[in-house]
Amino acid sequence: MTSTDREYFQNMYDESTDPWNFATSSYEQRKYALTINSLPRERYHNAFEPGCSIGVLSELLASRCERLLATDIVSSALEQAKQRLRKYENVVVESRAIPGSWPDEVFDLVVLSEVAYYFDAGSLRDILALIVRSTLPGAHVIGVHWRGETDYPLTGDRAHELINANDQLRRIVHHLEEEFTLDLWERVT
Numbered sequence: 001m002t003s004t005d006r007e008y009f010q011n012m013y014d015e016s017t018d019p020w021n022f023a024t025s026s027y028e029q030r031k032y033a034l035t036i037n038s039l040p041r042e043r044y045h046n047a048f049e050p051g052c053s054i055g056v057l058s059e060l061l062a063s064r065c066e067r068l069l070a071t072d073i074v075s076s077a078l079e080q081a082k083q084r085l086r087k088y089e090n091v092v093v094e095s096r097a098i099p100g101s102w103p104d105e106v107f108d109l110v111v112l113s114e115v116a117y118y119f120d121a122g123s124l125r126d127i128l129a130l131i132v133r134s135t136l137p138g139a140h141v142i143g144v145h146w147r148g149e150t151d152y153p154l155t156g157d158r159a160h161e162l163i164n165a166n167d168q169l170r171r172i173v174h175h176l177e178e179e180f181t182l183d184l185w186e187r188v189t
């Protein structure tokens with residue numbers, strides 16, 4: 001399997017409007033708070049959050065960014081995200097699959113939250129090359145992933161090892177818990 005296909009996620013959203021309980025789980029709320037509080041800069045100019053789902057983390061990111069592009073591949077999730085984020089004029093919600101429909105923009109923050117392990121190593125490396133291409137030195141990439149066993153192409157730990165192996169990204173935050181890993185990398189020259 002190279003990357004988890006859209007039908008997999010579509011089926012999950014057909015069964016539940018919030019399949020991972022992002023809006024209600026105290027585990028998710030705490031993880032989101034750690035994610036936001038790990039961002040070294042108060043403000044980012046242009047942030048990209050692929051795999052935004054129903055936009056719960058996007059709402060927290062909205063107040064830290066001049067502009068946020070939040071994307072997903074499931075239209076029903078995006079409809080919820082649009083509703084949740086409609087009061088934020090700085091947030092753009094779009095249907096886009098990565099790596100294929102990567103936006104032609106320059107970002108100073110890329111957020112990979114519970115999304116990198118749905119790709120195999122080759123596809124994740126392609127995504128990392130796109131991140132490097134669409135960022136300048138000093139930009140930040142944050143990754144947050146569950147560490148349990150998965151039937152996805154990668155585990156959370158392996159996904160972070162692959163990001164860490166990219167020589168254009170230098171890790172400056174490392175937070176490891178039994179259930180999830182959170183790292184933040186800075187784009188180097």
Ligand SMILES: C[S@@+](CC[C@H](N)C(=O)[O-])C[C@H]1O[C@@H](n2cnc3c(N)ncnc32)[C@H](O)[C@@H]1O
Pocket residue numbers: 003004009020022050051052053054056057071072073074077096097098099112113114115118
């Ligand atoms: C587990 S959810 C993560 C949600 C969000 N990032 C968070 O942490 O709250 C993964 C999301 O990634 C989306 N997704 C999966 N493959 C994708 C792809 N190739 N491009 C964009 N989004 C994708 C899924 O539809 C799903 O909504």
